[in-house]
């Protein structure tokens with residue numbers, strides 16, 4: 001039998017982690033319990049983070065918003081601060097798994113699981129989110145793109161956990177877009193996805209662009225070359241089709257059970273074309 | 283490990299391994315065989331229950347997590363010998379064939395109707411996105427949830 005601990009505060013958690021370094025933490029368990037049952041991990045004890053208030057919920061901190069790691073996807077979907085400031089994140093969570101998985105799974109779990117197909121990750125990269133990491137003694141922040149180093153691999157030391165993510169408000173972005181391509185409509189893992197935040201001038205020219213692709217590389221892909229190519233241009237289909245060629249070169253997808261690398265490469269580029277619809281509306 | 287929680291409206295204490303899956307606790311230890319295990323990995327929704335009113339998957343929860351919570355299974359829905367309006371609508375509309383997915387679909391529908399009492403058909407489809415059914419082709423399940431939402435709203439606003 002594996003012991004299951006239910007710490008109510010971070011101080012209690014640190015005690016548990018120091019008592020036995022082979023204690024694994026989890027929140028919703030929608031990744032961890034699947035891996036545990038599959039025999040891929042073998043911790044000596046489990047500590048469930050779902051009752052630690054300090055790492056749950058959304059907090060308005062003025063210029064930025066803090067989202068606690070143990071906040072569920074459903075909570076984020078229903079949070080009006082998140083949907084008004086970061087609609088690109090809300091759009092991604094709306095197509096993440098199923099309602100029951102969203103009721104259980106958390107943003108912290110999605111980040112630490114670090115799957116290239118993790119649906120919150122392209123929006124977090126596009127929003128330049130920072131991950132807050134805490135231990136008993138220290139709290140530090142780093143960009144999500146530094147925190148995640150490969151599939152399933154993150155910069156998290158012993159006796160550290162993710163406390164949450166910080167996202168700067170960015171009202172200058174007036175186009176916020178997310179699209180995921182999967183093998184079916186519901187509860188499908190991404191074959192390729194795109195999160196985009198753009199600011200268009202009144203004349204319809206792109207002044208700022210941040211784009212991030214999921215499932216087309218070992219980690220989420222951003223490309224300075226692609227973002228620069230968009231600056232000063234209008235959102236129209238011809239231009240986007242040209243830039244899509246650069247996207248095809250910027251991504252590094254693999255073949256797997258869901259799709260071939262070549263298919264992913266093409267879809268990653270074509271996902272850009274959808275932005276033309278936002279150009280028309282503006 | 284002793285775990286105290288409420289199950290279908292009554293306080294209960296169980297003594298089991300902390301890492302026992304909730305689906306096993308319910309079905310094997312407590313004899314509540316409404317929730318079904320099919321995939322055991324979060325994909326199918328047949329093991330759905332309500333935890334503090336929210337739909338969760340009992341194949342991905344450990345017994346220790348129940349401490350202090352309010353659990354509802356499909357067995358807890360009928361009252362005074364009468365089925366819940368959702369259950370009645372499933373029967374009425376022919377939304378049950380083999381019935382294996384039914385308890386999970388009913389619990390997922392309850393979660394949906396609590397958040398959105400008057401869902402459009404497309405919203406019902408999204409609400410049941412995590413519930414697989416091999417028999418009905420889903421249309422009749424959507425019919426049932428639609429019909430139940432109307433009846434439940436009428437009962438709440440007499």
Ligand SMILES: Cc1cc2nc3c(=O)[nH]c(=O)nc-3n(C[C@H](O)[C@H](O)[C@H](O)COP(=O)(O)OP(=O)(O)OC[C@H]3O[C@@H](n4cnc5c(N)ncnc54)[C@H](O)[C@@H]3O)c2cc1C
Nearest residue numbers: 027028029030031032097105106109110112118119162324
């Ligand atoms: C059927 C099914 C469908 C799914 N579909 C999708 C999908 O469409 N899109 C998608 O992105 N994901 C999907 N997932 C994956 C999963 O649901 C998400 O990644 C979810 O956000 C994980 O959150 P969790 O709280 O359940 O993580 P857990 O399983 O609790 O934890 C995951 C990992 O993160 C670690 N961890 C968790 N919280 C912390 C913390 N605060 N600090 C440090 N480490 C931590 C754990 O140790 C573990 O290694 C799916 C899963 C299932 C079972």
Ligand code: FES
Nearest residue numbers: 320321322327341
């Ligand atoms: S048995 Fe739990 S989701 Fe399939």
Ligand code: FES
Nearest residue numbers: 379383415416417
């Ligand atoms: S009625 Fe048979 S699986 Fe749904």
